[in-house]
Amino acid sequence: EKGGYEHFMLKEIFEQTRSIRDCLRGRIYPNEGRVQLGGIKEYADKLKNIDRIIIVACGTSWHAGLVGEYLIEEYARIPVEVEYASEFRYRNPIITEKDVVIAISQSGETADTMAAIQMAKERGATIFGVCNVVGASIPRLTHAGVYTHAGPEIGVASTKAFTAQVTVLTLMAFYMAQQKGTLTQAKLVELLTELDHIPEKIEKALESNALILDIAHKFKDSRNCLFLGRGSGFPVALEGALKLKEISYIHAEGYPAAEMKHGPIALIDEEMPVVVIATRNSSYEKVISNIQEVKARKGVVLAIVTEGDTEVRGMVDYCIEIPDASEAFLPLLATIPLQLLAYHIALLRGCNVDQPRNLAKSVTVE
Ligand code: F6R
Numbered sequence: 001e002k003g004g005y006e007h008f009m010l011k012e013i014f015e016q017t018r019s020i021r022d023c024l025r026g027r028i029y030p031n032e033g034r035v036q037l038g039g040i041k042e043y044a045d046k047l048k049n050i051d052r053i054i055i056v057a058c059g060t061s062w063h064a065g066l067v068g069e070y071l072i073e074e075y076a077r078i079p080v081e082v083e084y085a086s087e088f089r090y091r092n093p094i095i096t097e098k099d100v101v102i103a104i105s106q107s108g109e110t111a112d113t114m115a116a117i118q119m120a121k122e123r124g125a126t127i128f129g130v131c132n133v134v135g136a137s138i139p140r141l142t143h144a145g146v147y148t149h150a151g152p153e154i155g156v157a158s159t160k161a162f163t164a165q166v167t168v169l170t171l172m173a174f175y176m177a178q179q180k181g182t183l184t185q186a187k188l189v190e191l192l193t194e195l196d197h198i199p200e201k202i203e204k205a206l207e208s209n210a211l212i213l214d215i216a217h218k219f220k221d222s223r224n225c226l227f228l229g230r231g232s233g234f235p236v237a238l239e240g241a242l243k244l245k246e247i248s249y250i251h252a253e254g255y256p257a258a259e260m261k262h263g264p265i266a267l268i269d270e271e272m273p274v275v276v277i278a279t280r281n282s283s284y285e286k287v288i289s290n291i292q293e294v295k296a297r298k299g300v301v302l303a304i305v306t307e308g309d310t311e312v313r314g315m316v317d318y319c320i321e322i323p324d325a326s327e328a329f330l331p332l333l334a335t336i337p338l339q340l341l342a343y344h345i346a347l348l349r350g351c352n353v354d355q356p357r358n359l360a361k362s363v364t365v366e
Contacts, residue, residue, distance in 0.1 A: 007347075008354045009155035009247070013339050014206060019150040019160045020332070021199040023167045030196045033188035035175040039146045040128060043100075047179045050100050053078055054093075054125075056085040056116040057104040058363070060158040060242060061165060064130075065104050066235035067331045068169035075183055075328070076176035085116040086366065097124035102172075105129070106153060106161035107362040108136025115366070117141055130168050132161050146172065155354045156361050157247050159339050162239060163202075166331055170195065194326055198333075201323040205336040208320050212337055215302060215318050216344030219273050225250055226264060226274045226299075227338070228257040230287055232331050233277035240275060240338030247356045248346035257283075257290040268297040275341070276316075277334050280306040281327045291315055302341075304334050 005011035027036055040047075053072060055065035062084055069080040083093075085103075089112060095101070101120040105113045108131040117127045118141065129138050129145030132153065139145055148164035174191060177183040183191070219225070225244055229237035238254035245252045255264055257276065268274065274294045278287045291312065294301055301316040306324050313319045322333040346353045 007155065007343075009157060009159060009343055012153055012155050012160045013336070013343065015151070016160050016163050016336065017199045017203045017206070019164050020167050020202060022149045022151070023164045024171070024195065027171055028192045028196060030189060030192040033185045033192060035171055035178055035188075035192070037146050037171060037175050040144045040172075040175070043126065043128075043144055044179055046126065047100075047176050050078060051098050053080045053100050053102060054088075054095070054120070055080060055082045055102045055104060056088050056113055056120075057082075058085050058110050058112055060162050060239060061104040061106060061113075063235045063239040063242070064162055064165035064169060065102075066238070067166050067232055068102070068104075068173070070232040070235070071170055071173035071328060072176060075173045076180055077182045078176060078180075083116070085110070085112040089116040089119055095120050095123040095125050099125040100128060101125045102128045102130060103138055103142065104165055105138050106132045106148070106158055106165070108133045108138040109362045109364050110138070111364050111366045114138055114141065130165055132164065156356055156359050157243055157342070157353070163332055163335060166335075170328065191326065191328060194329065198325070198329055201325060201329075201333055202336060205322045205333050206340075208337055209340055212320060212340040213344045215320070216341060216348055218318070219302070219341070220345050220348040222250055222271070222273050224267065224272060225252040226260075226267070226272060227252060227254040228260060228274060228287075228290060229254070229277035230257045230283040231281070232327065233279070233283070233287075233334060236277050236331050236334045236338065237275070239335060240342070243339055243342035244345065246359060247342055247353050248349050248351055249357075250345065257287055260290060261293065265293065265297065268294055268299040270298040270300065272299050273302060274299045275302045275338070276304070278303040278305050278312045279322065279330055279334060280309060280324070281330060288312065288315070304337055
């Protein structure tokens with residue numbers, strides 16, 4: 001049942017080439033520059049005129065929501081707010097009939113997420129679901145939705161479900177852009193053509209597995225770890241930190257790289273590993289300055305870089321390459337090495353990677 005892999009988590013990490021392909025199947029027509037999302041097509045007209053989207057979720061799904069915010073604002077130019085379902089539901093939030101609320105949930109059973117959409121529904125919002133388990137409670141409560149089709153996820157730490165959620169949100173962002181006309185046909189052709197080839201790039205990113213195991217040996221005895229990123233690399237940093245803490249029990253924090261100097265920089269010394277998302281994109285130069293700040297304080301830096309990068313490589317202690325891609329697809333690729341890093345560190349520490357202590361796969365109580 002583990003398909004020859006030692007753990008479900010590793011199997012599910014390696015399945016991402018296929019799960020992302022499944023998630024895209026029948027939904028993108030790259031040559032025509034068209035996205036088709038059957039699950040929300042009845043709302044195609046409504047999407048042309050919405051003022052705002054609220055995304056509600058918990059944990060890893062909330063991180064996917066942050067990536068979604070970045071993509072929807074960038075491409076569809078619709079303001080997005082991302083809320084922890086547990087906070088949103090108890091806050092008397094301002095919701096109107098004009099709002100679209102997107103609930104993201106792998107299990108489709110998370111109590112807080114369910115309560116949040118129940119409340120938003122009572123207040124007249126249109127509710128979309130982005131769920132993995134077909135027919136679960138959340139998809140039954142929503143007006144419409146798009147399934148992630150990642151297949152059953154057994155490992156408690158979410159891996160392939162996260163990248164499938166990000167893939168669906170990417171599709172939704174492009175779909176909304178198509179409805180609103182915020183992207184030209186030519187740009188859509190270009191983006192969808194690239195998206196169609198992302199599974200092959202995921203496969204390429206997975207080839208770093210052996211290198212990541214080597215790096216894991218250097219990091220396994222750390223007590224803390226900082227993850228830094230900017231733009232859509234920030235939610236990737238949060239997700240990398242969550243994976244590490246939940247399965248290896250190393251205290252880890254994800255931070256926007258620029259926020260480091262407002263506090264966490266005080267923690268940096270030769271004992272502090274810092275994982276930095278430093279791929280070549282719009283924030284590359286700024287991230288390089290952040291790396292210099294860490295190195296000046298003797299922090300140990302592991303950078304996730306674009307294939308062929310030499311500039312960052314010359315500055316840091318360890319480097320993991322991912323294939324070059326447009327900024328839109330960076331979160332999908334940069335997440336892969338962080339999943340593998342958490343997996344190997346946890347295993348080297350003798351932890352139960354599939355069933356971490358105190359955690360449940362589906363959190364049906366608040
Ligand atoms: C982390 C993890 C959790 C879940 C969270 C929400 O690896 O799995 O943080 O993401 O409990 O669960 P769903 O997506 O089922 O609502």
